[in-house]
Amino acid sequence: MTANLWQRFDEYADQIAVKRLNLLTQVAKQFLPAGYWEASLNKQFGTQTKPVHLTFDDGPHPETTPYLLELLEKENIKATFFLIGKQAEKHPELVSQIDKAGHKLGNHSYSHKFLPYLSNKKIEQEIDQASHCILEATGSAPLLFRPPYGLMDKRTAARLAERNLQPIYWSSAPEDWSLPGAERVIRRVCLDLRPGSLIVLHEGKNLAEQTLLAAKEIIYMCKTRNLQLTRVEPTCLTSEHR
Ligand SMILES: [Zn+2]
Numbered sequence: 001m002t003a004n005l006w007q008r009f010d011e012y013a014d015q016i017a018v019k020r021l022n023l024l025t026q027v028a029k030q031f032l033p034a035g036y037w038e039a040s041l042n043k044q045f046g047t048q049t050k051p052v053h054l055t056f057d058d059g060p061h062p063e064t065t066p067y068l069l070e071l072l073e074k075e076n077i078k079a080t081f082f083l084i085g086k087q088a089e090k091h092p093e094l095v096s097q098i099d100k101a102g103h104k105l106g107n108h109s110y111s112h113k114f115l116p117y118l119s120n121k122k123i124e125q126e127i128d129q130a131s132h133c134i135l136e137a138t139g140s141a142p143l144l145f146r147p148p149y150g151l152m153d154k155r156t157a158a159r160l161a162e163r164n165l166q167p168i169y170w171s172s173a174p175e176d177w178s179l180p181g182a183e184r185v186i187r188r189v190c191l192d193l194r195p196g197s198l199i200v201l202h203e204g205k206n207l208a209e210q211t212l213l214a215a216k217e218i219i220y221m222c223k224t225r226n227l228q229l230t231r232v233e234p235t236c237l238t239s240e241h242r
Pocket residue numbers: 057058108112148149
């Protein structure tokens with residue numbers, strides 16, 4: 001009985017967490033520079049498709065990337081990885097493996113600093129060094145950018161535009177970084193899972209088991225609901241996202 005009560009408490013807390021995040025996202029959309037907040041439902045996917053993007057931030061990481069790649073290959077799913085430049089520099093072989101497996105790579109800054117606090121010069125370094133690390137490992141520069149902590153200002157937006165990098169935000173962030181456990185991460189994502197969902201999970205040593213379990217179940221839920229997991233494509237961006 002007590003266990004049931006705790007379970008119900010967790011479920012209720014997760015519902016509140018999702019509502020709070022959705023509200024914050026609505027507010028963020030008003031203040032952050034224009035970008036991509038969800039998978040495009042327009043006709044380029046065909047009228048019957050229900051795209052969902054699964055994205056992984058903060059890698060590559062030896063404790064998560066190889067296992068995620070294995071899972072994605074087994075499930076025949078393409079995902080998008082937003083890489084920290086420093087991590088890419090340490091593990092170029094993982095960057096190359098992600099790329100060769102057909103997943104999309106994005107720039108997540110060089111050292112994951114809070115960009116609004118940085119000078120213009122530092123912002124440029126954060127963007128360019130990360131792109132350089134990905135270019136070195138794969139032979140091509142990324143076209144997608146996700147700001148660390150999901151926040152950036154107009155100065156960063158202007159520099160991304162100069163470099164032909166498109167800002168990618170999210171629609172579903174289950175706050176997995178706070179280690180709530182796989183079950184709660186899955187529930188938070190599934191409470192708001194719909195055509196167009198752009199889900200963000202995180203890589204890293206402490207998150208390895210949780211991220212892998214959550215990714216596995218989210219993929220299963222998408223398949224059960226006939227949602228198509230696809231990569232974020234820069235060409236998907238249209239004026240409706242801005
Ligand atoms: Zn991050």
